[in-house]
Amino acid sequence: MKKGFITAIGCVMAGAVSFGILGTFVKLARGDGYDVPAITFAQVFTGLVFLLLLNALPPGRREATRYFTGREKLLVILHGGCVGLISTEPCTWASVVY
Amino acid sequence: MWQLRIQLTLLLLLGITAAGLAQDPVLPAANFGMANIQDGVSPGPGLYYVQYLQIYQAREWRNAHGEQQEDAAGISSLLSMHQLIYETNRKVLGGNLAFSALLPVVKLSSSGGNHAPTINPGVIGGFIFGPVIQWSDRKLLGLSYWHRAEIDLAVPAGAYNTQYAVNPSSRFFTLTGYYAFTLFFTKDLSVSMRHHVNYNFRKIDADTRAGMFYNMNYSLEQRIAGSLRAAVAGYYLRQFTQDDYRGDRHYYQRTYGIADTREQVLGIGPGISYVTKGGLAAEAKVFFETAARNRTAGVRPTLKVAYKLN
Secondary structure, eight states: HHHHHHHHHHHHHHHHHHHHHHHHHHHHHHHTTTHHHHHHHHHHHHHHHHHHHHHOOOOOTOOOOOOOOOHHHHHHHHHHHHHHHHHHHHHHHHHHHH | OOHHHHHHHHOOOOOEEOSOOOOSSSOOOOOOSSOOOTTOOOOOOOOOOOEEEEEEEEEEOTTTTTTTTTTTTTTEEEEEEEEEEEEEEEEEEEEEEEEEEEEEEEEEEEEEEGGGOBBBBOOOOEEEEEEEEEEEEETTTTEEEEEEEEEEEOOOOSSOTTTTSSSSSSEEEEEEEEEEEESSSSEEEEEEHHHHEEEEOOOSSSSSEOOOOEEEEEEEEEEETTTEEEEEEEEEEEEOOEEEEBTTTTTTHHOOOOSOOEEEEEEEEEEEEOOOOOOOOEEEEEEEEEEESEEEEEEEEEEEEEEEEE
């Protein structure tokens, strides 16, 4: 229980740091002359590569592969959609012009 | 006039169309290498979500003779295309009936200082939908053959405003028919193609019409390990007919001295695809354009992710 609790804290911290550092990377890239489409594409591509690498790791002692229920899929889509709206798509793109 | 045309023939990825100076209409967006590797293959009936992410950066402008033009403004674009596909068990012509709907989201960016064209800050492109018939695991010359036919209508319902030189959405309807297939030479080696024929309707509130055009995607893919595949992939575009004004296909030649308004481009590059155990299919490619006529030539990195929702 304690180990799981610490792991959860670590995951939240890693997520917060990853999300927070994004703006720094974007600002530095803009300063180096990259435009918004190039930065956004690099951001998504890097994320996809990391996810695929994580997915390719051997399962080890993790629990057996489980499949999402329809409700879980909907929640994941809603969550991912909100994060995507913040970081990559219409909201950011529209705000960049102002 | 030539400079005018090349500035208006902006890298069009998806419905990014020139406005205002409508003397010589540009082609609407098309599927340039968004789907290549094992394009004809379907995992079976179900509801699928597919996302395509494609960036385009022009390197040069080419005229009707393939000559490079010097002083052209630069534009780059990022397309995020969202697609829902529902494949049913209902049989039509021996295949499974399916439906597809696409919503493009586009971010445009321009450079070139005072010469940079004005960009519409809107991000929604035109809505595209249509019926599909999917034939799975058939035989052709004794080889495994997967194929699909679809008719799409692109509705110009996205962001468009005549005050901008470049818009995310077009201002006219486009009807597209396409046929895609994957032929397996062996279990590991296959070839895929997708052929589109596109008919453009007259521009709304204008008398111009972009010519009919053909575009195709191709891929020769080889399995490397597990579900990892490497491919040589690309696309080709060729406009069949001249652009017209009030039905006159010689108008631009006669009025502006443009010998040929038809566009052409060839893209080629490497690609890889991978399918996870959970069923997420990912595809990454980089296309380098050449043989451009009346349009830009550039680089087009592309990602595709597909997942079965239900």
